[in-house]
Amino acid sequence: MAAIAPAPLAPSEALSLFERTRHRTTNLTERLRPEDMMLQSMEDASPAKWHLAHTTWFFEEFILKPRLPDYVSPDDRFAFLFNSYYTQAGPRHARDRRGMVSRPDCAEVAGYRAHVDEALAGLLSSNRDDADDIAGLVELGCHHEMQHQELLVTDLLHGLSFNPLLPAYRDPEPLPVTSEVPLTFTRHDGGLVEIGYDGKGFAYDCEQPRHPVFAPAFDIAERPVTNRDWIDFMEDDGYGDARHWLMEGHAVATRESWEHPLYWWQQDGEWWTFTLRGAQPLALDAPVVHVSYYEAEAFARWAGARLPTEVEHELAFRDTPINGNFLDHGQLRPMPGQGVWGDVWEWTASPFTPYPGFRPPEGALGEYNGKFMVNQMVLRGGSCATARDQMRPTYRTFFYPHQRWQMMGLRLARDV
Numbered sequence: 001m002a003a004i005a006p007a008p009l010a011p012s013e014a015l016s017l018f019e020r021t022r023h024r025t026t027n028l029t030e031r032l033r034p035e036d037m038m039l040q041s042m043e044d045a046s047p048a049k050w051h052l053a054h055t056t057w058f059f060e061e062f063i064l065k066p067r068l069p070d071y072v073s074p075d076d077r078f079a080f081l082f083n084s085y086y087t088q089a090g091p092r093h094a095r096d097r098r099g100m101v102s103r104p105d106c107a108e109v110a111g112y113r114a115h116v117d118e119a120l121a122g123l124l125s126s127n128r129d130d131a132d133d134i135a136g137l138v139e140l141g142c143h144h145e146m147q148h149q150e151l152l153v154t155d156l157l158h159g160l161s162f163n164p165l166l167p168a169y170r171d172p173e174p175l176p177v178t179s180e181v182p183l184t185f186t187r188h189d190g191g192l193v194e195i196g197y198d199g200k201g202f203a204y205d206c207e208q209p210r211h212p213v214f215a216p217a218f219d220i221a222e223r224p225v226t227n228r229d230w231i232d233f234m235e236d237d238g239y240g241d242a243r244h245w246l247m248e249g250h251a252v253a254t255r256e257s258w259e260h261p262l263y264w265w266q267q268d269g270e271w272w273t274f275t276l277r278g279a280q281p282l283a284l285d286a287p288v289v290h291v292s293y294y295e296a297e298a299f300a301r302w303a304g305a306r307l308p309t310e311v312e313h314e315l316a317f318r319d320t321p322i323n324g325n326f327l328d329h330g331q332l333r334p335m336p337g338q339g340v341w342g343d344v345w346e347w348t349a350s351p352f353t354p355y356p357g358f359r360p361p362e363g364a365l366g367e368y369n370g371k372f373m374v375n376q377m378v379l380r381g382g383s384c385a386t387a388r389d390q391m392r393p394t395y396r397t398f399f400y401p402h403q404r405w406q407m408m409g410l411r412l413a414r415d416v
Helices: 011-029 048-067 078-082 095-100 106-125 131-160 227-235 247-255 293-302 310-317
Strands: 185-188 191-195 211-215 218-221 264-267 270-275 278-281 345-351 377-380 397-399 413-415
Touching (some): 011 048, 048 078, 048 106, 211 310, 247 293, 310 377
Antiparallel strands (some): 191 211
16 A cells, blocks of 8 residues: 555646646736735635745745755745745744735735746756656645635635625626526445545645545435525524534534524525625525535434545545536636536545555655644535646545635435
8 A cells, every 4th residue: 555656747747737827826816906915814814915925935945945056035034924834844924913914015925926936937947857856846836836726715705705895806797597406316336445546647645545445335415415405404493403413513503603604694585695706696506615514514414314425425426527617617606507526625524534554755745734634524526716737536625624714515425
């Protein structure tokens, strides 16, 4: 069960991925005003300006500085300001105070990005003996930046939600009129199966090593839980009836006064929600989004079902082509009538723990995933804020069970 090293991209391929990734980030922020770029609404969220600088620091810290002895940073203090949690990379600014860093301003951060982009492009274009190693690190850095693209837009949504004017990040567009899709299930036989990274394309260390597991037969829903389903849950006192809830989950829901998903409110007898396209009437047949693991687990119990494990999710959908509503499509909200990929990350019943035989890499990059393998739950499937380049059947994202600000939804499963 040794970990598989992915085949590295050629330097020219890595450069193409780098340019495409950096361009996507720039597009995400080009309409923002400097005031928007400073929003930090909670410790879990970071300002858009910080995301721009941190992803740039990542390339500088882990590629340019070690590989180019003559490289000079625009400002050595940026390493302190824009490190996130890499303790081996040195001290860092407090996470909950990133929104207080008004300087460097947006123009200086844009200059920092341009400086690093030029240096990295030159490095990838040079003829070096370690070109393959550099290309592999650039690929990792690009996937890291894709994760921050998702965080950038969801952090911004959370920040904008506190503005009583409910400003739209993108122009509002009406959603299609839809009709209810019955909830049906597909049976899977299970058995002894292998899950995890198979050596094709990029993968994070936490997706390895590939290993055998036994999965009992199970049924899994053919569509995610929708807003229409969730309203039925609420109208049946789903939030108030403690019988459906884990004890800890009900305590959190009571303490936080949860009565509906994040960003919902009722107006003139109709449910509305705040989105990256502004305030909109709830699309009844779109996947429910912005619910915690605790809420998802309670809904599943109420529905006479359960959440799938990550093994079941991977087994059920690994052969399903990865087409869906991703960040690249620009919808920035879950859409009705979609498949398993995109729209919303789907909570699983699986804790984020290491696969058998997992070993983190040496050095600061070994902190990327391994140090977070406790008290968090795995989600699968990607969302409308996930870059398509990043999605694969083995991809494991993870969050704490109380968190709601990401594009989080659910799909039901049942025992056979």
